Amino acid sequence: MPTLKSVLNHPYTFWALLCLPGIPMIAGLASGDPDAVQEVLHPSGEFAARFMIIAMMITPLTMLFKGWHWPRWLMKRRRYLGVAAFGYAALHTVLYLIDEGAVAFTGAEISLLYIWTGWVAFLIFVPLAVTSTDGWVRTLGRRWKPLQRLVYVAALFTLLHWAALHDWGGIGGALVHFVPLGALEAYRVWSNLQRRQLRMA
Numbered sequence: 001m002p003t004l005k006s007v008l009n010h011p012y013t014f015w016a017l018l019c020l021p022g023i024p025m026i027a028g029l030a031s032g033d034p035d036a037v038q039e040v041l042h043p044s045g046e047f048a049a050r051f052m053i054i055a056m057m058i059t060p061l062t063m064l065f066k067g068w069h070w071p072r073w074l075m076k077r078r079r080y081l082g083v084a085a086f087g088y089a090a091l092h093t094v095l096y097l098i099d100e101g102a103v104a105f106t107g108a109e110i111s112l113l114y115i116w117t118g119w120v121a122f123l124i125f126v127p128l129a130v131t132s133t134d135g136w137v138r139t140l141g142r143r144w145k146p147l148q149r150l151v152y153v154a155a156l157f158t159l160l161h162w163a164a165l166h167d168w169g170g171i172g173g174a175l176v177h178f179v180p181l182g183a184l185e186a187y188r189v190w191s192n193l194q195r196r197q198l199r200m201a
Contacts, residue, residue, distance in 0.1 A: 014077050018084040021047045025091070041095045045118075046173070048088035049158050053181050055081035056151060060184035063191050079132050082151070086129035093122050114164035121157035124150050155181070 007013055025044060028036045058078050062071040074081075096118075097104050110116055128151060130136070137144050155178075162174035 011077075011080070014080055015084075018051070018080060022088070022091070037095050037099050041092065041099060044088050044095060045092040045162070048085050048092055049162060049177060051081050051085035051088065052151065052155060052158065053177055055085060056155060057181055057184050060188040060191075063188060064184070083129055083132055086125045089122055089125050093118075114161050114170075117157045117164065118161040121154045121161055124154040124157070128154070 021043070025040045028040050033039070054074075055078050058071060058074045058081075062075055065071050100109065103109055110119070128148060131140060131144065131147060140147065159174055159178050162177075163171040
């Protein structure tokens with residue numbers, strides 16, 4: 001009989017947690033409410049950004065809380081968070097296309113800063129999600145990590161996309177989410193420089 005610990009550590013349990021934000025979204029879309037697409041559009045994008053940020057925070061958190069169990073627990077599930085981020089980003093993109101229709105492909109729409117930055121971020125996400133499996137890790141070998149580092153570029157465009165919404169009305173929400181990530185990444189760079197200096201001393 002499975003123990004509580006084994007159930008909590010099972011990948012399906014973690015996947016169920018990652019799917020929780022999507023349940024009210026799917027329920028809203030299935031309700032027949034004509035405003036459902038608009039109501040789900042922004043939350044789906046926000047959860048895509050949140051899961052991406054959490055995944056990116058794990059490495060510096062592991063360095064900051066060296067020896068602690070929970071960062072290592074998250075590290076083992078980092079790829080799940082990345083795939084979940086892509087899943088919510090894909091839902092966000094599909095809902096945007098449904099909401100805008102043919103207008104989404106016009107030059108006037110695509111030229112908007114908050115639109116084209118969103119497209120660039122999503123297009124970067126696609127190869128990262130596709131190559132997230134163990135098979136691709138083995139196939140790409142040393143090339144896998146450099147490819148996955150493109151997530152930093154995707155994060156930058158996601159920040160711009162979110163911040164520029166509604167004539168930069170989204171900048172507050174974007175900064176609330178991205179400033180902690182920036183602080184942790186700054187700590188990561190500082191910590192790596194300190195270790196390098198110690199080795200050279």
